[in-house]
Amino acid sequence: MSASSALQDLLRFLTQEAKLPLSLALSKIPLLQKASLSTPEQIAKAKPADLLPIIEDEKQRKQLLAAAKRVVKKQAAGEDGQSAESPSKKRKRGEGSLFEVKAERTPEELEASLTLPSGSAAEELLEGTVLFTNRAPLVLAMTVTLLKYTMPEQPLSSRLSLAQAYVSLTSRARAVSLGIEKDSAEAEGWGEGLAEVEIMGKRIRVLRRWGYEVEKVVAAAETLDADADVKQESGREDVKQEGGSDETAEEKPALWGLDLEALKKSKTETINVLKAQSATTANMPIHTPQSARAYLLKSFDSPPSTTPGKKPTAAAKAAEKEQNLGMLLQTIELLFQSWLIAITPQELEKRIWGWYVQVRPDVEHGVAGWGGKNELKLGKILALRRAADG
Incomplete structure (x- = not known):
């Protein structure tokens, strides 16, 4: 065993x-x-x-x-x-559980299966590219990219999970403020006492991935990462254990982002067959990297065409969305790298939300705009880059 x-x-x-x-x-x-x-x-x-x-x-x-x-x-x-x-x-x-069966693959196989598309488009093309999306996947894309610099010890699978946990937490808080949802699981104290990390000012409940050979996996994943040539000093937030002690930098445990809403649901549905599953490490509800990646791949469409014509096939549309995601991630990388020449990853992290607010798709205010889609202009993201003489 x-x-x-x-x-x-x-x-x-x-x-x-x-x-x-x-x-x-x-x-x-x-x-x-x-x-x-x-x-x-x-x-x-x-x-x-x-x-x-x-x-x-x-x-x-x-x-x-x-x-x-x-x-x-x-x-x-x-x-x-x-x-x-x-x-x-x-x-x-x-x-x-289904997750346990999936976990039978090796860490290297898991990381390889989660590789995100990387863009190599000319800046002129990016400047004029417009995507069509809603706000949450943009936050996810920016957060996943950010974690590569603030938590470089985390493999891609963990960064996807942690980023999705952050998006879930912020989205739920927004839904509660709009009256769409009741109090969040976090506000009700679910996950109290479990380990946590801080991402862009939010405390994210996490699970340590016992037995996951982080150093080996990260080393293998770096060969798959097209933009891993910018080396910055680690800005990792230490993992807080129960009692307030910190993990040592040498341990660097791989992490999962806990799905507190699922934990709350599985604990309160007494007849649900999943009731007992949240009590084990293997079955604790997490934000899976597969679902986070799938969400990214399907979320960045091209603006609706006003010209009548034959609709693209499902395969062609999926390929188009994947290419769009690659261009978005390339654009975000260009923005981050322009600033990381002069500031630390921790300082970069403080700027992300403000940048997001400036470039996010415009939607109606309040409940009417919840989940709404609109244009996302990559040129606006590029415009936020640090000036060469700045």
Whole structure:
């Protein structure tokens, strides 16, 4: 069993079998591992005194021991007349979540599958290019590009997930302010106690990707990144752990952006079959990089044509949107790189939202403009570049 699978099984046991709160379980895992109490079998053999330094609350210690002994007994007898089988083996047979099945691919394969289109158009062409889109995907495109400089240790899969988490948080806050949605999960305290990072002034709840070989994956991903030739000093925001301590720079854990709205939903729908899934690392609802990438690829159309003619095929339209995304990302890179000659990534981060407000598509105010589309002029983005003598 891999270290990642073993850790997932331990967290699943602590939250589902022992009924410990998620934030408490996450904080106790390192202590249990250090004490060689990483499985129900090991915990079942432990004495109460062995657990006292780890689980201070007597009731929770009893819960943990009772759950461990119950699991061991079930494994010995075999549930429902079947031979005992570990959760990791069940996942390999395909009984785990869809995300777990997808995670069977290697990190290198995952990163390669998420490569974003890169543009190489002449600046004259970019100056005159107009796209047709709504506002949220523009925020996503700018944030994904920004994270390459402020969190360079994060692989593309993590940057897509984190950027989507930021967009979700800002969009939900806007929807609440317009009266379209009720209070957000973040405002109601969902995710409280979990790790977080700061992106453009917003605190984003995250999950550490246990066992993900970040350095190796990032090195491989850099060969796929057409614009990775601008080297800037790291502007990474340290990951805040429960209790306020920081991750050391050397650890640089890969991260997922948590989907707090999905977490809230899965916890409150008592009849939903997904109810228990949010209690495990593997099944914690995250913003998947695949969905973020798909959103980018489908969101940047060309302005509607006023000339009657044959409609393009679905394949041709998809190719056109992909090319448009490549030109947008190229334009954003040109903007960022012009400033990174003179300022740090942290200073760049402070300017992004103001730039977005200046170039975003014009839509109606209030509820009427929610989700509305309009023109996005790449020339306006290029106009924000730092002057050569500035």
